[in-house]
Amino acid sequence: MIRDVEVLVIGGGPAGLCAAAAAASLGAHVLICERDYVPGGQLVKQTHKFFGSEKQYAGDRGIAIGRRLIEEAHQNPNIEVLTEATVIGIYEDGIVTVFHRNQHIKIRPKRTIITTGASEKFLAFPGNDLPGIYGAGAVQTLMNVAGVKPAEKVLMVGAGNIGLIVSYQLLQAGVEVVGIVEAAPRIGGYLVHASKIRRAGVPILTGHTVKEAYGKDKLEGVIVCKLDEKFQQISGTEQDIPCDTLCLAVGLTPLTELCWQAGCEMAFIRELSGHVPLVDENLETTVPGIYAAGDVSGIEEASSAMVEGRLAGYAAAGSLGYEPEKAHERREAAAAELSELRSGPTGEKILAGLEKTAAKLAARKGEAKGC
Amino acid sequence: MLIQTGIPSAEDILTVTPSEERFAKGPVAIAECFQKIPCNPCMMACAKKAIRVEPDINQTPRVDFDVCNGCGVCLTRCPGLAIFIVDKTYSDTEALIKLPFEFLPLPKEGQLACGLNRAGEEMGWFPVVKVIPGSKTNKTCTICLAVPKDLAMEVRNIRAGGYQDGR
Numbered sequence: 200m201i202r203d204v205e206v207l208v209i210g211g212g213p214a215g216l217c218a219a220a221a222a223a224s225l226g227a228h229v230l231i232c233e234r235d236y237v238p239g240g241q242l243v244k245q246t247h248k249f250f251g252s253e254k255q256y257a258g259d260r261g262i263a264i265g266r267r268l269i270e271e272a273h274q275n276p277n278i279e280v281l282t283e284a285t286v287i288g289i290y291e292d293g294i295v296t297v298f299h300r301n302q303h304i305k306i307r308p309k310r311t312i313i314t315t316g317a318s319e320k321f322l323a324f325p326g327n328d329l330p331g332i333y334g335a336g337a338v339q340t341l342m343n344v345a346g347v348k349p350a351e352k353v354l355m356v357g358a359g360n361i362g363l364i365v366s367y368q369l370l371q372a373g374v375e376v377v378g379i380v381e382a383a384p385r386i387g388g389y390l391v392h393a394s395k396i397r398r399a400g401v402p403i404l405t406g407h408t409v410k411e412a413y414g415k416d417k418l419e420g421v422i423v424c425k426l427d428e429k430f431q432q433i434s435g436t437e438q439d440i441p442c443d444t445l446c447l448a449v450g451l452t453p454l455t456e457l458c459w460q461a462g463c464e465m466a467f468i469r470e471l472s473g474h475v476p477l478v479d480e481n482l483e484t485t486v487p488g489i490y491a492a493g494d495v496s497g498i499e500e501a502s503s504a505m506v507e508g509r510l511a512g513y514a515a516a517g518s519l520g521y522e523p524e525k526a527h528e529r530r531e532a533a534a535a536e537l538s539e540l541r542s543g544p545t546g547e548k549i550l551a552g553l554e555k556t557a558a559k560l561a562a563r564k565g566e567a568k569g570c
Numbered sequence: 571m572l573i574q575t576g577i578p579s580a581e582d583i584l585t586v587t588p589s590e591e592r593f594a595k596g597p598v599a600i601a602e603c604f605q606k607i608p609c610n611p612c613m614m615a616c617a618k619k620a621i622r623v624e625p626d627i628n629q630t631p632r633v634d635f636d637v638c639n640g641c642g643v644c645l646t647r648c649p650g651l652a653i654f655i656v657d658k659t660y661s662d663t664e665a666l667i668k669l670p671f672e673f674l675p676l677p678k679e680g681q682l683a684c685g686l687n688r689a690g691e692e693m694g695w696f697p698v699v700k701v702i703p704g705s706k707t708n709k710t711c712t713i714c715l716a717v718p719k720d721l722a723m724e725v726r727n728i729r730a731g732g733y734q735d736g737r
Contacts, residue, residue, distance in 0.1 A: 250609040394576050397576030543629075545607050
């Protein structure tokens with residue numbers, strides 16, 4: 200049996216929940232497929248307060264924002280949330296297949312919003328397969344979701360926002376953080392996060408990398424060394440740092456498998472952290488009716504992911520004929536919010552990336568006209 | 571440098587420090603926020619409109635020291651925990667500083683806590699005058715610490731735990 204759905208949202212994280220709420224607010228019926236046991240995505244473990252403006256709930260903690268979005272989704276009669284539902288295929292005839300609690304479900308959506316988020320990158324170094332070496336996300340899940348103290352003594356790799364925030368949360372959990380190693384010559388995350396953990400006594404070693412990890416059956420320590428301006432290791436600068444856990448926070452990459460499978464035109468955009476689907480001003484991909492919002496179309500903050508979700512939700516519902524004027528108005532407001540969030544120095548990178556995708560999209564349209 | 575170490579420099583701090591004349595008038599908020607990031611809850615928190623993040627949310631906050639009365643609402647609201655209240659009129663020898671704090675255990679009023687500077691270095695043991703618990707949703711606590719006046723612009727944290735009883 201094939202189930203007909205008006206708007207299918209793939210992924211119940213910040214972008215997906217906001218996309219669903221936006222589309223449902225205009226009257227569209229939405230089904231959210233979330234592969235986890237609970238919706239909320241990364242919000243369920245973000246115990247820190249969010250940046251941004253009131254419109255993105257700034258000053259509230261990520262967990263509280265998640266709770267609010269989930270509650271709103273559950274209370275909205277136009278939204279159905281399917282958990283433990285992994286979307287495994289988008290086919291040429293528009294059928295989407297879902298693996299849900301040991302069952303194979305087929306869905307025929309009129310519109311699909313892909314909000315699958317991102318996955319963590321890994322780092323190559325000798326010994327990186329030792330037990331005790333984690334992605335920062337896993338450590339954060341253990342601590343903040345499962346309530347498990349993940350380590351006694353941690354070395355963090357990466358001084359972007361995730362590395363800085365997870366280091367702070369490790370300290371809050373009573374774990375010793377011996378330092379943060381960052382290959383770049385500068386701290387990449389927000390400096391207020393860096394200052395917060397620095398004044399708790401955690402050194403941040405910029406221009407350093409992991410040379411190797413060692414240990415007999417599990418991690419016992421890490422050799423770090425300095426890097427020159429060409430990111431080459433400088434011999435003689437090695438430092439032995441004993442620790443039981445090494446936490447990697449070396450960036451995210453968009454989770455785009457479904458976009459590829461759906462036939463969306465993709466491009467590698469460095470500023471957006473990997474291969475991303477080309478999307479237009481409505482966040483619609485080159486496959487009509489399929490939208491992409493949040494980290495899947497470029498790694499950015501959760502606040503922007505939520506606004507992107509809303510934008511795609513309004514656009515999708517509007518295109519189905521639900522209050523087109525209101526949809527347009529709200530879409531414009533969301534676009535203005537995004538511009539505001541991205542207007543400062545921290546938004547430069549993402550804007551450069553988006554410019555590249557826009558250029559590629561324009562070139563593609565030009566080609567289509569030519570033939 | 572701040573961007574390499576996370577420690578604001580003396581010059582950075584000077585750019586956000588009120589005059590001694592202003593300090594002599596009572597408590598005041600100091601926003602140690604030096605990077606243009608999209609964020610403005612401090613502005614929204616201030617009932618007196620003493621904090622401006624203008625013309626857009628990517629600017630760093632500017633505190634109007636003549637309007638600010640050091641109430642401390644912005645301190646708990648700031649997502650970056652970058653706002654501190656300093657009252658140099660607390661006593662003849664001591665200043666009262668208010669710090670945002672998110673660690674357990676919390677100190678008790680009257681206990682001594684180990685004060686840390688912006689690099690996390692120990693600055694001495696100082697009496698905890700008051701502990702203001704965080705609100706149900708916000709959760710950030712405020713620690714009021716009495717420090718010698720010359721350390722009012724140095725102490726910015728306390729070590730969690732190991733608090734000592736009595737002066």
